[in-house]
Amino acid sequence: MTSHMSFVQSNWLQTRLHDLVPGGAHTYARGSDQYPEFMAPILVRGNGCRVWDADGNEFIEYGMGLRAVTLGHAYPPVVEAVRAAIANGVSFSRPTVHELDAAEDFLRLVPGADMVKFAKNGSDVTTAAVKLARAATGRTKIAICDQPFFSTDDWFIGHTPMASGIPEAVTRDTVRFAYNDLPSLAEVLADNDIACVVMEAATASAEPQPGYLEGVRELCDRTGTLLVFDEMITGFRWSAGGAQEVYGVTPDLSCWGKAMGNGFPLSALAGRRAFMELGGLRTDGDRVFLLSTTHGPETASLAAFRAVAQAYTSEDPIGRMERAGELLADGVTTAAAELGLSAHVQVVGRPSCLVFVTRDAQLVPSQAFRALFLQELLRGGVLGQSFVTSAAHSDSDVEKTVDAASAALHVYRQAIDRESVDGLLEGRPVAPAIRGSAYPRRLRRRG
Template sequence: MTELFRRFAKSGSLRQRARQVIPGGGHTYAKGDDQYPLLAPGFIERGSGCHVWDVDGNEYIEFGMGNRAVGLGHAYPDVLKAVETALRSGSNFTRPARIEVDCAETFLDLVPAAEMVKFCKDGSDATSGAIRLARAYTGRDLVACCADHPFFSTDDWFIGTTVMNAGIPETVRQLTVTFRYNDIDSVRQLFASHPGKIAAVILEASRTDEPGDGFLHNVQRICRENGALFVLDEMITGFRWNTGGAQAEYAIEPDLSCFGKALANGFSVSALTGKREYMRLGGLDHTDRPRVFLLSTTHGAETHALAAAIATMNIYRNEPVIEHVYRQGRLLADGIEQAAKRHGLADFVKVVGRPCCLTYVTLDQNQSPSQAFRSLLLQETIKRGVLMPSLVVSYTHDDAAIAETIDVVDAALAIYARAMDDGVGKHLVGRPSHQVFRRFNQPDDDHAGVVPCLP
């Protein structure tokens, strides 16, 4: 066991330093120590393609891909070349840069339903910008978001709906109501309960489940009948489901939509886009309505980030990226499902989602979702050189990487099967991981993921 800890000695030391100066030790909850088992890399040093190396020099095939932000692969050469070229001319100026127009035109050419676009830095800014526009346009206060989709924004209008709502006034919490995905009656009920008060409905087009019985189009119709805006969160689906986003895949035209994640292959670019009728309220040309203070960010149009976005979008347009991630995702899902069957775990370890954006479910002996078994599977795959908080493939996940991953998961599932018989506690080192959204930290959270420093 000491040797296993020694494998992450530098990560352990760095964790202790990080948690003294950064709340939680990092800047994204999904990357936190509490999301991983004790025996896990704490910090990544570098990445190339579908591989990453941690600060201790351990190499992994990676399937988180920057929480789905890296669609092509880490340090993708064509994207880096575009970034380097842009940086030589400066990154931020007093007036807009020409590349802002170039990037907007490139984006709108890929997303034909959109008529105007404004770039920003993260998904929360884009979705919150959409909510502000909808409220301004409709003159209404309430927002309806899908309760089955885990994250829309760090801002109060969404976080107030979660159990981590400390610091958010009750009056703000009451301004967001929720409905269920693929449950059109729950949408109808909201509008019936709040007539003339809902400004917008926001949801992801799909996640692990596909929209059934015309759900998206029916939600849009209800919005139009009731004077509310229909908003799609395309942070994940954009540039994975289809080069034109899920809206192109499902042939639906939202009033507003929000893109990010894979838009710039890991560089910080997100986008609020939509119909001119709504987007123009953030501009200078209208006189019929009040001005909307919309996405004014000093760093929102840094030239190197927009250069990364243009290069990324051009690759998506000219190369079979979408086809590749679907193909590799299918190979990965098939291989893992076969391995689960071999170990008698088909009812306990399940691959879910679209092939282009897979994740997995870990169940205990009672077929209930289990953080302990999830942690065990992570621990055993990490031990064998695969880092898979999800099963998200990139353009650089080749057949060799998929085959190696399937072999690693197969070996890890052998341990999982043993743990089903003699208890997960006999195989998992330390505490299990936790859910991000919880009201209080657990007693062991102060030490979560802190590996002892060893000489």
């Protein structure tokens, strides 16, 4: 790995992507505005925790497909299972045995759920949970925790800075409450008009206080409100059974995705039979159009999931992720302390789901300083908007990452001493993925 890297081919490809794809990527979090300007690698392949871009640069990757890859890229048992499945067809006009086998595997891992339905996108299953809760309760309002992201659909996005195109009539039915604040939730539920509470049991930077989740469960039971856990990130990263298994609180419905297929597209809505059956053929009430997806049960992703489930049953991928995370956090924290940057650059979160915080000379969170840190990590052969590990990150990979972070921190120290990134950061700072304007990374149209 070398600090002398070319991004000529990646930059050309990124420009072409902006010509053909709004935002230049199919996920806002993958956008070029999330990386240093002119240093946004366009990837061509990956193996384990390594990826290679169109210019031939090699990186140790963190974030791993927006937390979707826990076992490593091209993990052989997953690849082999998918290859065997697709050799016999991918999509049919009737259910396949893969659907039954995958459902049985899933429900063995998530004992708090009675039934499961597979889909492709996390947003789809979260919105299905909201629809199901409305049907079950006869209520329309939704209470969402003050956490980063739940869905691309109107009921959630209408409460973000990117609310353009969403009617106010839709957004008024969604209300917010604060995490780890039971009085905040109690106030929201006081009128008994909330269909469901949607929340993550924990996040990369926030653990539930003792008794908090139990209190949420009790408030929902008392008010007849369904409790929905978003397990997109916590599922297969906190444990195979998700955060609900770790904290011992069972939701009515839970929503899964990301690491289920080690990168293959798969999501799931799981929950109690009494509610899930409302979308089936064994109900006397009005049926809920729950989930009906052409590609939800395709054999490739279900085979990938079954291989993932087997790995979590026979191996300890979470233990390996956590070991890598602990070594990485210790190494970067020590390097920052040696340069007097302990308050400026911090690694926080669960060892299997680490993020880094970047602050300026006044200790204010800074996108410009974040861009500088990302830039220098890239020059050291590390690609990552976070320090989220996978089971494929070895001690050697972590050691090389700490070396790259240490070199980046030396440049960061210069910027702190100058109280500015000027002369050190090439191009404009990165910007939040969900924001109301294209600025500060607005691009000119070509031609």
